[in-house]
Amino acid sequence: MKNRLAMNGPVVLVRGAGEQASGVGWVLAKAGFRVVMTEIAEPRMVRWPVCFGTAVPEGRWQVEGVPASRVEEPQECEAAWRAGEIPVLVDPELAGLSWLRPLVLVDAIMAKCNLGTKRSMARRTFGLGPGFTAGVDVDVVVETNRGHHLGRLIYNGEAQPNTGIPGEVAGISRERVLYSTKAGFFRAKRTIGEQVSAGDSLGEIDDGIQPEEVFSVCTGVLRGLLRTDTWIAEQVKIGDVDPRGQEENCWTIADKARALGGAVLQGILESGVLCTLRAKE
Numbered sequence: 001m002k003n004r005l006a007m008n009g010p011v012v013l014v015r016g017a018g019e020q021a022s023g024v025g026w027v028l029a030k031a032g033f034r035v036v037m038t039e040i041a042e043p044r045m046v047r048w049p050v051c052f053g054t055a056v057p058e059g060r061w062q063v064e065g066v067p068a069s070r071v072e073e074p075q076e077c078e079a080a081w082r083a084g085e086i087p088v089l090v091d092p093e094l095a096g097l098s099w100l101r102p103l104v105l106v107d108a109i110m111a112k113c114n115l116g117t118k119r120s121m122a123r124r125t126f127g128l129g130p131g132f133t134a135g136v137d138v139d140v141v142v143e144t145n146r147g148h149h150l151g152r153l154i155y156n157g158e159a160q161p162n163t164g165i166p167g168e169v170a171g172i173s174r175e176r177v178l179y180s181t182k183a184g185f186f187r188a189k190r191t192i193g194e195q196v197s198a199g200d201s202l203g204e205i206d207d208g209i210q211p212e213e214v215f216s217v218c219t220g221v222l223r224g225l226l227r228t229d230t231w232i233a234e235q236v237k238i239g240d241v242d243p244r245g246q247e248e249n250c251w252t253i254a255d256k257a258r259a260l261g262g263a264v265l266q267g268i269l270e271s272g273v274l275c276t277l278r279a280k281e
Helices: 019-030 052-058 074-082 247-251 255-271 273-280
Strands: 011-015 034-039 060-063 066-071 086-090 104-107 124-128 140-142 177-179 184-188 201-206 212-215 220-225 230-232 237-242
Touching: 011 019, 019 034, 019 052, 019 066, 019 124, 019 255, 034 052, 034 074, 052 060, 052 066, 052 086, 066 074, 074 086, 124 255, 140 255, 201 220, 201 237, 220 247, 255 273
Parallel strands: 011 034, 011 104, 034 086, 066 086, 104 124, 124 140
Antiparallel strands: 060 066, 177 237, 184 201, 184 230, 201 212, 220 237
8 A cells, every 4th residue: 555654653542532632643643653542432523524533433434544443452553553544442441551551642532631641651641631730640731722822832730721612713602613402312414514504403412302403503614513323411512613614624634633733743752752762772
C-alpha cells in the first residue's frame, strides 16, 4: 500500500477517541508515533465522521486519510501499526496499560474532570482542558478554551475553567449547539452535511412515553449529529449547526482539534523523552 503510514515510533496512548482526541491522534500518527486510542463500548460522538471512535461500532474508520480499526486486545495493536492503522481499543479502565507500556499518555476524554489518569502511567502525561493539575496528576495540561491561549502548554497549575458556552462561529454561540431536554433514545431525521434552517426538525428523543422533536435554532450546515438510536441523558450535546454553511467542514478535523494535536506534539518534542529513549537504545 503506497501511502501507508509509517507508524514505527514510540507508543502514545490517547484516552478517548472523540473529536478533540482524534485531532491529537491524527497529528501524532502522521508524525510516526504508534498511536493507540481507548474508548468506551458505546461512545457518544456528535461529529462522528471525524472521530476515530467511530471504529468502535463500525469496525474500521478513516479520518482525513488516516485509517483506524477496532481491536479487541492490546496484543492486536502491533498488527494495526504494521498496517499503518490506529488501533482503537474498548478499554476505558486501561486494563491493557501494563502490556502497552506507552512512552506518552494523553487524556483527551474532555470530561472536565480526571477519570483516573496518573503521572505514573507513562514517562510523559498530558491532560486536555480543565480537570487536571500540571505537576500533580499529569505532567502537562493543554489549554482547550478557544481564544488567545488555545493550545498553550501549562507546566504548573490548571487550564481555564469550563465556561459552558460553545465557541462563537460567525457570530453565533449558544444557538448553534443543540442539547437534549430529557433522557431517551435519539433518532436522527437529518444527515450530517445537509443545509438546515431555523425551525427544521433534526431528530427526536424517545423516552418510551412521549417522543420529543429537536429543532434547529439557526440556519447553516448540519456539521454534527448523534448517530440514530444513541441513548442520551438530559442536557447532553446532540447536534451542531455551522452557520458558515460550508459542507466540506463536516468531513475534516476542526481548527481546535488540529491545534490541540500540534500542542501535544510540541510538548512531547520539548520534553526530552525521545532523546532519553534514543540514548537507551
